[in-house]
Amino acid sequence: MEKLIEVTNLAYTYRAGAGNAVTALSGINMEVYRGEFLAITGQNGSGKSTLARHFNGLLTPDRGEVFVEGIPITDKKRIADIRKAVGMVFQNPDNQLVSSIVEEDVAFGPENLGLAPEVIRNRVDWALKTLNIESLRLESPNNLSEGQKQLVAIAGVLAMKPECIVLDEPTAHLDPRSRREVLENVTRLNRNEGITIILLTHFMNEVVFCDRMIIMDMGKIIITGTPQDVFNKEADIVRLGLDFPVAARIASGLRAKGLILPESIIDAEELVNQLCLLK
Amino acid sequence: MELTKNITLGVYLPGETVIHRLDPRTKIVIASLLIFLLLMIKSYPAYGMILLFLTAVIFISGIPIRYALCGLKPMLPVLILMWFFQLFLYSSPDAHVIFSWWIFTATDAGMHMGNLISLRVFFLFGATTILTLTTSMVGLTDGMESLLNPLRKIGLPTQELVMTMVIALRFVLILAEELDKIVKAQMARGVAFDRGNFIQKTKKLFPVFLPLFINAFKRAEELIVAMESRSYTGGKGRTKMKTLHMGRVDLIAGLIMLIFSAIVILIIFTIQPQI
Structure with missing residues (x-):
């Protein structure tokens, strides 16, 4: 399988050089294959968000290297290509929606890419349709439920036609029903549209959808494998403080x-x- | 939401009338022209013309008159106070005294001045309220962006300014809700906001605004990261999904406004001003 993202020997430290430096990541080696559904789990503070922020160049490594489609993320000139290839959805939907109208917000990304108005219109329509939220087109995000807001945030990334979508704890603020709805949509994007999905979560029961999973702890990758393999190491999961699905x-x-x-x-x-x- | 209950300025009433369908740029230009005229008017007949014009616009746009007026309610005390100030403080050498008591002297010139200024504020408010009632916020910001675009050439970051406005509009309600939540949380822990003297009351607001500000900064930081990962790099190289189009209605509206302005200017220059 073709590698979409490759991470070699990555290390990252917050407040490097200061007295209270925190090592968030050390010695990370991993890869993400095109078209797969990868889940990264771990407790809060295990370093999964920090790792994810390297996937589209929001953070740059202290040591080691990260390649997206063969481009090193430290290449400032091609950062636009990297951001176009890897979209990111965050935990709190309220803090990632820009406009007071759903379709305007979904258009924000494509507008930033400088596309022609008709192309943007097509992409917005397509993204809203793919996530079954066409009826919300003219709503204000303020009138939507948290789950719907999160779907709008995903639509906003989807409209940029990324190769890969990274979701950083997208369901942490949601009730169980919205969680299932968001996860079903994400799974559908992976199966039907062939978009690579990287799901960060600390709910172990969300990883059942994924092809492969990584468990992190203390800034290191502890276990990698299919959910089936990982679940068989019951003792390890319990030791790492994660719930069992x-x-x-x-x-x-x-x-x-x-x-x-x-x-x-x-x-x-x-x-x-x-x-x-x-x- | 108590904070936003009585405010009509900035509220949008969706509709399908001619006024709603006008290009936002046309509406912004017409409203600005009206404001400009209002600042020059010094006679009652000219105000009569403006009243006629605004009433016609309200009628065509189907806004309930009562609704348009209820936004004026919080301003009423200020208007009345202003009228009295003008009545007693303004005077001219040839003015007739209406009545005089102790140090207060009211003249007819003062009364006219009070009338004119109150009417001016009233109509300024009316014109801007009609603009926002018939134009969506997105329409307004798009219109502004397009109208301000020429200023880009002299280095003014117009697109960025408009983007800031768009984001501010989106977060006003969120922050208002958050304020409400913090106030209720403090009340639940026994803070009585309505008790004590002025200084005591003000002191009680610090623990409300501090968390509000901290949260606002946190939100801003998250929003920046989200915008950056959606490839936002400022206004340069950005396109818009919706492009504005001027049509026949805009041409007609512009012509009507031109004729109207000519008449009002004619009145301004021919009729003896009240003061």
């Missing part, structure tokens, strides 16, 4: 026994609903 595990166990259950089950409520639907 009980509903997802029960569902996958039942699937293995031959019950027909959707893969999207991540919480108890959904599991119960789906079990009740079975004959």
